[in-house]
Amino acid sequence: MKNLFYRLIIFLDTASEEDTNYNIALFMANNFYRISSMRINELADACFVSPATISRFCKSLGYENFAHLKQECHSFHSNDKKFNNLINVNLNTMAKDPREASHIYVGQIIETLETMEETLDWHVIDQVLKLIHDHQNIVFFGTQFSNSAAVHLQTDLLMLEKFTVAYMDSERQKERAKEMGKDDIAIIISVNGNYLYSGYKTLQYLKKSGCKIVLITCSDRDCLHIPVDYYIKLSNLKDGKSGKHALLTAIELMSLRYYTLYYPSSLNDLMGHMY
Template sequence: MKDLFYRLIIFLNTASEKDTNYNIALFMANNFYRISTMRISELADACYVSPATISRFCRALGYENFAHLKQECMSFHADTKKFNNLINIPLKMMKQTPTLATDAYVKQVVKTLLQLPATLDWKVIDQVLRLIHDTKEIALFGTQFSNSAAIHFQTDLLMLEKFSLAYMDGERQLECAKKMSSDGLAIIFSVNGNYAIGNFKTLQYLRRSGCTTVLITCASSDCMHIPIDYTINIGHPEDGKTGKHALLTTVELMSLRYYTMYYPSLDDLQEKLVNRK
């Protein structure tokens, strides 16, 4: 369900205010609790668009149609524990003793990070870094926090003179997957393995392309339901709610490792500049 809010935020943060989809996303964000009881014609009238435009927007969000989106909105309203899964901290503790809740959560994060040295397989990571260095066509995939980690990694790689693609919204990720060649490298960031939910088509296009696939996750390697060539395990399934900290730490370690292995020395950079003249 959180994916819907994430995708709405992406539209609002990246689309032009003149874009029809921006106006639909804006209305939904400000009137979310009304959507589950609205007919498609009512929503279309409220956004000054046609029902067909609403249907296309729903598909852009990853839903089959308006009825599918509406059903998920209904289930969200019916879930009285919708915020209980944010972190493993009792709500009563957070409400009454936030300092104690902070201590409990920090201990969970520290436990996950302390397990990381024994969890990370640097032989696999070095193979992936070699692929990143040697491959021209690289695309990073993820949703929510995992996508943020992917963009963080993309930025680090660019600073190290390695270009890659990492789109925020699902539609552009899908189009990217459609264009992948067998020589490409796709890296999927998914702490809990949930990327497969709502991104089935993207994964199928990656499979059909024949590109090399890498998965960075706390989940099992088969959670994507497509063949995965390399899996970088960052924790255990039970670490799902603290796994995002392990993911960010792993990404930063991978960036530093790439720097030590492949980034040219100052002398090499100066020689490259001389040769370009």
């Protein structure tokens, strides 16, 4: 369900206000709790568009139709534990003693990060960094925080003169997967291995393409149900919630490692590299 909020935010942050779909997304964001009880004609009238336009927008968000989106909205409303997916801390503890809640959560993060020293395979990471350096078309795939981490790495690599692609929109990821070839590199970032559920079609396109596939995750190698060529295990999670901290740490370490391996070490080297 969180994926819907993520996609709405991404769309509103990147689309033009002149875009017809922008008004639909804005209405949904401001009237989310009404959507599950609205008919498609009601939503269309509220947004001054046709029902067909509503249907197309729902498909662009990854839903089969408006009824599918309504079903997920209804499920979200009926779930009184909707915020339990944020961190693995008891809500009563946070309400009564936020200092104790902080202590618990920080302890979980420390435990997750400490396992990374043994879990990260730098031989594999160096192979992946060489792929990034040597190949032209590097595309990141992921959702939500994993996608944000991909953009973080993409930005670092661009500062080191390496252009990569990290689309925030899942539909653009799927379309790009259709175009991938055997000389391309797909880097799938999925902290808990859940990309299988939101990106199933994208994964099938990647499998068919013959491209090299890199998986960065805290989960098992086969969590995506497709073969992967390079597997970077971030950490062994006990709580299932602190993996994003392992991912961000690994991304920053990978950026620094890429710098030490491939970036010119002096200004003269840099000038020769540029010309």
